[in-house]
Amino acid sequence: MQDFKSLANQYKTALLQDVIPFWEKYSIDWEQGGYFTCLDRAGQVFDTDKFIWLQNRQVWVFSMLYHQLEQRDNWLKIAAHGANFLAQHGRDAEGNWYFALDRAGNPLVQPYNIFSDCFAAMAFSKYALISGEEWAREVALQAYNNVLRRKDNPKGQYSKAYPGTRSMKSLAVPMILANLSLEMDWLLASDRLDAILDATVQEVMTDFLDPERGLMFENVAPDGSHLNCFDGRLINPGHGIEAMWFIMEIADRRQDTQTIQRAVDVVLNILNFAWDSEYGGLYYFMDAEGQPPQQLEWDQKLWWVHLESLVALAMGYRLTGREDCWDWYQKLHDYAWSRFADPEYGEWFGYLNRRGEVLLHLKGGKWKGCFHVPRALYLCWKQFAAL
Structure with a gap:
């Protein structure tokens, strides 16, 4: 029997006694x-x-x-x-x-x-x-x-972009719209909310999901077809996995078990594709065809990618009870907690090199702030408390 109680407690303690106090103490510009x-x-x-x-x-x-x-x-x-x-x-x-x-x-x-x-x-x-x-x-x-x-x-x-030559649309827009619309449900008329959620789920799971490989592409042509170029072959594992827990939340709200299972399948496919078999952890960017990615930081290991994966796996396991989900959760948990968390000074490191060594000692910067760490700790705590 998994010890969900101690896992819930681990996340709760990290959130309330470590991460939030760090931001309360250091980040407020009272002046x-x-x-x-x-x-x-x-x-x-x-x-x-x-x-x-x-x-x-x-x-x-x-x-x-x-x-x-x-x-x-x-x-x-x-x-x-x-x-x-x-x-x-x-x-x-x-x-x-x-x-x-x-x-x-x-x-x-x-x-x-x-x-x-x-x-x-x-x-x-x-x-x-x-x-x-x-x-x-x-x-x-x-x-x-x-x-x-x-x-x-x-x-x-x-x-x-020069208009009209190579039109593309990005996964970032519909995925964030899905999450944002749920956040705003109390402000939106229910028929409007449902229409927006229907459209975003449809677009993410049809246009950006490659059904043969089960991978989420970052950019596609307006009709959902693939483009053979740097941007068209780009896989952003963290984005794809984060999008899937947004989809799970929407599907859970609608008791749509089929979509939940599909989302979990996609998470596991991305993990299998993006896991660094030599050093562990998830690559930041990948090329779908194995070509050299244009992003020079492609092999770094980033905090948010691993935290969003923990959320997706904890949620996926709670909703489906699938053993493959649980196996991956444990693997990611061991990797992330042993490398990103900083028990000495508090909060989590953001950037590791491919070998999993701390690359930048910052706790916040231009892209890392008070968001992915506390949100993931809160959500994982709640998944394990529910289990």
Whole structure:
């Protein structure tokens, strides 16, 4: 018999006694608003720029904990601190969310894609839910409608692609829309929500999933066909696996066991494809045909890829009881906890080299903030508590 109780406790303890205290202690910019995310191993700030994805994600994390775990005054205060800063500085005159600000909130990088808007919608939806603030609800809906408006041309005027030569669509857009729409279910009419969820599940599981190989492709032609080029052959294992637990959540809500089983199959196929048989861990990027990937960091081992895999496997096992799911869970658990977690200084490392050695000692930066680690710890805790 698996000891689910001690696993649940391991995740709960790591979340509440290690990871969240790290961000509470080091990341809040009480002087100028928002959060610092560029933190070294010991939590010291090494860059004060503020990246909109990470600012919004941190608002979401503290709002989520307040809503789903415990109504701690400090969590509400931290969420409000970020939300107020972002509402004041985060958007241009048309309501598009910037990519980066300086410490004081002056824009540094244009609103060049819709993911800033996605995370804003997530953050302000959850913050509106816990605060009851009408303005936050309006910010959430405006950001969400922005995402829907821009989803077919996510970079708009900032796209570097020459129009009409090689049209592609990216898995990132429908997968994040699936998760985002579930996050916003309390704000959306049920028929609208169902229509969006139907369309995203259909697109992810039809256009991006290669039925013969059972792999999730990162980019496909508009009709779902494959393109023989760097971008067309790209497999991003972490993205594919994260998309599958989003799909599992939607399917579980609808009691659609067939889609749950298909999603679990895809997770296991990706793991078999992307596991480094020599050094362990999952590759960051791969080429579907085994050609050299264009990303020079392709063989690094990243925190979020392994954490999203733990969530997908824990959820998949809870929903199906499949032994192959459990076997993979144990393998990933042993790898991730022994290499990414930092019991000495707290939180998790983000970047390992192929051999599994720490490559950068940072705990946060331009891409790593208070999001994947706490969300995964919370979700895994809840899966094992339910088991």
